Amino acid sequence: MKKWSLLVSIIVTICLVTACSSNGGNTNTPAASPANNNTATNSGDNSSDTPEEIELRIMWWGDQERADKTNQVIELFEAKYPHIDVVGEFAPSSGYFDKLNTQLASGTAPDIFFLGGNVIDYALKEVLLPLDGYVGNALDLSDMDAAMIQYGTVNGQLLHISAGANARGIVINKTMFEKAGMPVPQDGWSWDDYAAIATEISEKLGDGVFGSYDFTYDGLDIYFKQHGQQLYNMDEQKVGFDEAMALQWFSYWADLAAKGGVVTPELAVSNPNEDIAKNLMVTSQVAMTLLPSNQLTSLQSLTTDELTMVQLPRGPKGTGVVFESSQGLSGYAKTEHPEEVAQFISFFINDSEAASILGNNRGVPVTAANRDVLQAQASDVEKIIYDYTSRVSEATKTEPFNISYNLPGNAEFEKMTKTAIQEIGFGRKSVEEAVASFYKDAQEIIANNVTQ
Amino acid sequence: MKIKSARNSLASDHNRTAYLFLTPWLIGFFCLTLGPMMASLYFSLTKYNLLNSPSWIGLGNYVKILSDDETFRNSLFLTFKYVLFSVPLKLIFALIVAMILNKGLRGLGIYRTVYYLPSLLGGSIAIAIVWRQIFAGDGVVNDFLGWFGIKGPSWISHPDYVIYTIIMLTIWQFGSAMVIFLAGLKQVPTELYEASSIDGAGKGRQFFNITLPLLTPVIFFNLVMGIINSFQAFTPAFVIGDGRGGPLDATMFYTLYLYLKGFSFFDMGYASALAWIMLLIIGFLTAIVFTTQKYWVFYSDDQGGK
Numbered sequence: 001m002k003k004w005s006l007l008v009s010i011i012v013t014i015c016l017v018t019a020c021s022s023n024g025g026n027t028n029t030p031a032a033s034p035a036n037n038n039t040a041t042n043s044g045d046n047s048s049d050t051p052e053e054i055e056l057r058i059m060w061w062g063d064q065e066r067a068d069k070t071n072q073v074i075e076l077f078e079a080k081y082p083h084i085d086v087v088g089e090f091a092p093s094s095g096y097f098d099k100l101n102t103q104l105a106s107g108t109a110p111d112i113f114f115l116g117g118n119v120i121d122y123a124l125k126e127v128l129l130p131l132d133g134y135v136g137n138a139l140d141l142s143d144m145d146a147a148m149i150q151y152g153t154v155n156g157q158l159l160h161i162s163a164g165a166n167a168r169g170i171v172i173n174k175t176m177f178e179k180a181g182m183p184v185p186q187d188g189w190s191w192d193d194y195a196a197i198a199t200e201i202s203e204k205l206g207d208g209v210f211g212s213y214d215f216t217y218d219g220l221d222i223y224f225k226q227h228g229q230q231l232y233n234m235d236e237q238k239v240g241f242d243e244a245m246a247l248q249w250f251s252y253w254a255d256l257a258a259k260g261g262v263v264t265p266e267l268a269v270s271n272p273n274e275d276i277a278k279n280l281m282v283t284s285q286v287a288m289t290l291l292p293s294n295q296l297t298s299l300q301s302l303t304t305d306e307l308t309m310v311q312l313p314r315g316p317k318g319t320g321v322v323f324e325s326s327q328g329l330s331g332y333a334k335t336e337h338p339e340e341v342a343q344f345i346s347f348f349i350n351d352s353e354a355a356s357i358l359g360n361n362r363g364v365p366v367t368a369a370n371r372d373v374l375q376a377q378a379s380d381v382e383k384i385i386y387d388y389t390s391r392v393s394e395a396t397k398t399e400p401f402n403i404s405y406n407l408p409g410n411a412e413f414e415k416m417t418k419t420a421i422q423e424i425g426f427g428r429k430s431v432e433e434a435v436a437s438f439y440k441d442a443q444e445i446i447a448n449n450v451t452q
Numbered sequence: 453m454k455i456k457s458a459r460n461s462l463a464s465d466h467n468r469t470a471y472l473f474l475t476p477w478l479i480g481f482f483c484l485t486l487g488p489m490m491a492s493l494y495f496s497l498t499k500y501n502l503l504n505s506p507s508w509i510g511l512g513n514y515v516k517i518l519s520d521d522e523t524f525r526n527s528l529f530l531t532f533k534y535v536l537f538s539v540p541l542k543l544i545f546a547l548i549v550a551m552i553l554n555k556g557l558r559g560l561g562i563y564r565t566v567y568y569l570p571s572l573l574g575g576s577i578a579i580a581i582v583w584r585q586i587f588a589g590d591g592v593v594n595d596f597l598g599w600f601g602i603k604g605p606s607w608i609s610h611p612d613y614v615i616y617t618i619i620m621l622t623i624w625q626f627g628s629a630m631v632i633f634l635a636g637l638k639q640v641p642t643e644l645y646e647a648s649s650i651d652g653a654g655k656g657r658q659f660f661n662i663t664l665p666l667l668t669p670v671i672f673f674n675l676v677m678g679i680i681n682s683f684q685a686f687t688p689a690f691v692i693g694d695g696r697g698g699p700l701d702a703t704m705f706y707t708l709y710l711y712l713k714g715f716s717f718f719d720m721g722y723a724s725a726l727a728w729i730m731l732l733i734i735g736f737l738t739a740i741v742f743t744t745q746k747y748w749v750f751y752s753d754d755q756g757g758k
Contacts, residue, residue, distance in 0.1 A: 411716045
């Protein structure tokens with residue numbers, strides 16, 4: 001009897017397990033169940049003049065300000081397309097991609113999501129919706145910059161539509177330069193000038209004030225381009241630079257740090273450059289740093305110091321800076337409403353009302369018409385940005401550079417590179433040792449991420 | 453078959469009732485625990501980038517982890533260091549507070565609740581963020597040190613110190629261990645203290661010869677729970693550090709490394725292998741603690757006295 005009841009309970013549980021696992025299997029198909037419910041209730045007579053009600057989910061990263069602006073654009077879109085209900089979700093940038101990855105893995109990803117420099121990772125994993133078929137009808141790209149369309153085209157498929165462009169540049173705290181009695185740097189300077197100025201202003205302004213953030217990581221690809229190399233060679237799927245090049249760049253920063261011109265590694269951990277709210281330039285502790293042009297607005301809004309932007313110090317081939325996509329939209333390959341996804345993306349980049357709501361929050365608009373809209377209403381800070389970006393455009397006419405991609409395995413590469421920089425900064429490894437393992441790891445990460 | 457005794461059928465009735473009551477737990481175990489566990493065992497033998505279907509590579513992940521992964525070794529070392537510091541210190545702290553509270557204070561219930569609160573809150577994100585602020589370069593701790601003319605570093609951004617702020621956060625959550633100790637202390641018969649004080653034993657002697665031996669079952673329980681929980685610590689490292697194990701992998705706890713590999717770096721197969729290795733390590737350590745218990749854990753019914 002005892003054995004018998006045990007047997008029953010085992011059978012019962014096995015049944016339950018299989019029931020559970022078959023449920024688990026179902027979640028692999030896109031779980032757009034709310035949309036299905038809508039179709040069920042609204043599909044009275046399904047003629048073409050009353051389009052069926054559908055729901056689109058969209059996800060982005062950023063702060064509350066960006067969320068408010070994006071939600072306003074969503075409302076605008078819903079007013080224009082009453083049959084489409086758009087549900088927005090957002091997460092802070094630090095957790096955004098972990099969240100997206102989890103949703104993609106379980107097949108519950110939103111129909112539309114924002115991607116940044118890591119677009120190549122998702123393109124290679126074939127989770128992005130090819131948009132080529134919608135260009136010209138649902139998706140209007142007629143006014144979009146050709147370079148940006150090219151950027152979103154990976155292996156011959158259009159997978160990503162840039163939502164804003166920017167150009168990285170050196171942000172200068174003019175007030176601090178005035179205080180130190182030094183002239184504000186101008187375009188056309190060299191890396192030696194940069195080091196000398198950073199060291200001098202650190203000395204003149206005393207304890208706790210530094211000439212520059214250490215942007216070994218943020219400026220890596222630019223420096224390589226200035227020397228005719230690149231971070232990632234997409235055609236051959238391998239690193240596009242040699243170890244000596246990397247050593248030169250890492251050493252430049254190690255030397256500058258030794259002279260006291262650079263923010264200490266400890267401070268860079270608690271107040272990282274990319275965290276605008278904590279950026280030390282806001283508290284007049286750093287005179288120069290490398291940032292994407294669209295960040296100047298939020299940085300300036302946090303400080304009374306006067307900020308401006310100049311071009312990067314030049315290398316043998318020029319400044320190495322081009323207009324690049326700061327971030328953009330992609331559709332989910334398994335979306336049930338690809339057409340509407342294309343419609344939304346098209347609206348997001350082309351609608352002039354949307355453009356004036358979004359402003360430069362994600363970068364300069366990617367269509368010429370919307371750039372004109374914004375330029376007409378530009379604030380003083382935005383004028384500095386436009387002035388800077390137009391100088392960049394001018395420069396690329398005589399010194400063109402290709403748009404470059406981050407390497408596959410971007411998140412791991414970033415973590416690995418920053419660790420290497422800290423190993424040098426905290427004195428755990430010599431520059432040579434750190435660069436040698438950086439170079440080896442970079443190759444390994446690419447190899448690990450290009451093969452399926 | 454018909455000669456079943458009444459007793460037997462009663463027993464099987466009992467069993468059936470028992471299984472019935474166990475069903476919710478069994479469903480939970482088989483669906484929510486065993487299924488994913490088996491899946492992760494399979495994934496650990498594959499190369500699985502989370503978004504495409506896994507491909508079989510046998511023991512490849514395990515070989516790589518054990519032979520050529522510096523971060524694995526660092527994170528394992530860091531986690532061991534964390535367990536080695538936080539578990540004993542937390543137990544000692546909990547025992548001290550429990551003994552103080554056991555003195556028969558007025559309003560014991562209030563104190564017990566107050567000291568227990570950190571255990572409820574301590575594992576949360578909010579407290580970890582508060583901790584960040586307290587130990588930051590311009591935080592409360594450095595303000596305090598400043599009164600004595602000491603200029604403290606930024607405790608959370610220096611790779612040498614950040615681990616200790618996390619350990620302190622853990623020790624501060626001594627509440628649940630304390631409540632269990634308190635219950636244990638109440639069980640110690642007062643006549644033993646009376647008898648020993650007549651024999652001339654001092655407070656110290658009483659503590660080491662009466663209190664501590666009689667508390668060993670409770671210490672044993674707290675120790676096992678402490679080890680298992682500490683190995684799985686994640687939130688403090690994730691929030692107090694930069695969420696990426698930084699600065700310099702000083703907050704790269706084993707669980708955080710596993711999480712990053714799986715969800716950020718698109719290597720779920722590798723992460724699954726890491727999870728299995730952790731399971732083996734925890735299981736092994738727990739087994740060791742269990743085998744040593746016959747040498748130091750004292751159960752009062754062993755006396756056989758009455």
